[in-house]
Amino acid sequence: MTQAIRLEKLAKTYGRRRGLVDLTLDVGHGEVFGYLGPNGAGKSTTIRLLLDLIRPTGGRATVLGLDPRVDSVELHRRTGYLAGDFTVDGRQTVRECLSFLAALRGGIPERRITALADRLGLELAPRIRSLSKGNRQKLGLVQAFVHQPELLILDEPTSGLDPLVQQVFLELVREARADGRTVFMSSHVMSEVQAVADRVAIIREGRLVTVDTVAALRERAVRTVELHFDGTVPAEEFSRLPGVSDVSVEGTRLRCRIAGSPDALVKAAARHTVTGLLCEEPDLEELFFEYYRNGAGHDRVTAA
């Protein structure tokens, strides 16, 4: 078995509203997979389909080689799940909640629970109702990671976490990958996943827009280039170049945005005397905005 998650034309329709349209996607074993999209794009729908909390209206999902509909209990035994809006009964204490959930999994050594809670800075004694949002999220992370499942399905795992805890979270994800476990995590911000994800999928309005490695996305990303010349240059000489957009000239300085290879731009600039060259790091976030906004960003960027 090579795929941890295999989705084939997976579809979910809520009445007349479309939740997910013909989603086909594979996530390999041992992969950290980022699942990105704006709010309401269908991220949670996909995740809840994977876990058999909701049922597809079309297509099929295979998770850890199992049909979620048929083998949900077996599947849940081998997965850890953090919901996007993680809620538990506020009347329980943190310890009580964790030990109850551990008991449902047939028991987990307590020292493992305490060690993980310690690492995330989560106290075990307080009642859940008295916890801040961030601490509740830590509780959610503990219950998802503590049994060291083969597959982690995390819906917006870092929301509400402070930067220090986010670092601990990223360590946990890296450790999971080092152990050969699979992580499927959703987010609406690229920066959360680009640090750990091997591959990233972007969905928008229930459809898959693109799937690629972070490195490849970075190559495709739009970056801003600033060129300084010893004299003025005509803007139109640059604005027609492939992949180049938003050209502006102020005196001897030319600024533009470039997607994909900078070759054409460099060759055009070489016809003049270049006195300075500044190239910003590709802004992946911007790439995603592009996808979010119109989906057409895909065509434009890949054409470059």
Next chain:
Amino acid sequence: MTASPLPEALPTTWLPRSVWSQALRDGRRTLIGWSVGTALVGAMYSSFYPQIGGSMGDLTRSLPDGLKQAFNMEDLGSAAGYLGSTPFGVVIPLLALFHGAATGARAIAGDEESGRLDLLLAHPVGRVRLVLQRYAALVTGSGTIALAVLLMMLAIREPADLGTVSPAEFTAQCLGLALLSAFFGALAVCIGCFAGRRGLVFGTTAAVGVVSYALNSFGPQIGLGWTRHLSAFHYYLGGEPLKHGFQWADDGTMAAACLVLVGLGAWAFRRRDIGL
């Protein structure tokens, strides 16, 4: 933390290990409230018997037969007759009904609406098992309330002149009470398994409860004697357990109805989407 014989073991001696025990633990304060409240209200109404039992008998003699029948006031002179009218005929069963409806509405629909079911159902707990264990916790609660009422009745039996009703007859009536609460709990769980809206579930169950009460009490007055067979209250009170002891046929009917409702609910719950 106490020393544990096994360093790897969880200190689970006092911690819940199943959906059933966790539901009971989460609801323990509410359940204590219901038990104490129902027992106290029951005791209060029942203890009026020495003062008004005899005189009410005289007072109601002039009332129309239909009215007396509807409110179970045909025999206010005897202890069993008095207890069967207001205390065990109206007040205590209505409290039991609302306990069943409220707890049953929370068991599935309430937790689903608040998003808590997602977490449980993403654990290795089958949906049917979840429904059955949550319902088992509800029945445990119904039994606890009925037991509290029973203990209270046994305690006030002598001081309140209720000695003509035997402990076995009180036990029979309280068993019926537990089943009544369990029945409306089963109804609420069943509706919750279909609908998943707590307010809707509670409202519908309470409405069915009140209509059932009316069918049993007033149906016969308007020539609809058969309708009382549709009412849970008929199986609870019709056999007059306070006079005739255990009514196994009625109790069996109630228990069977509970099983059918919960089974139907579990079947529906397995098939549908959770949350929205």
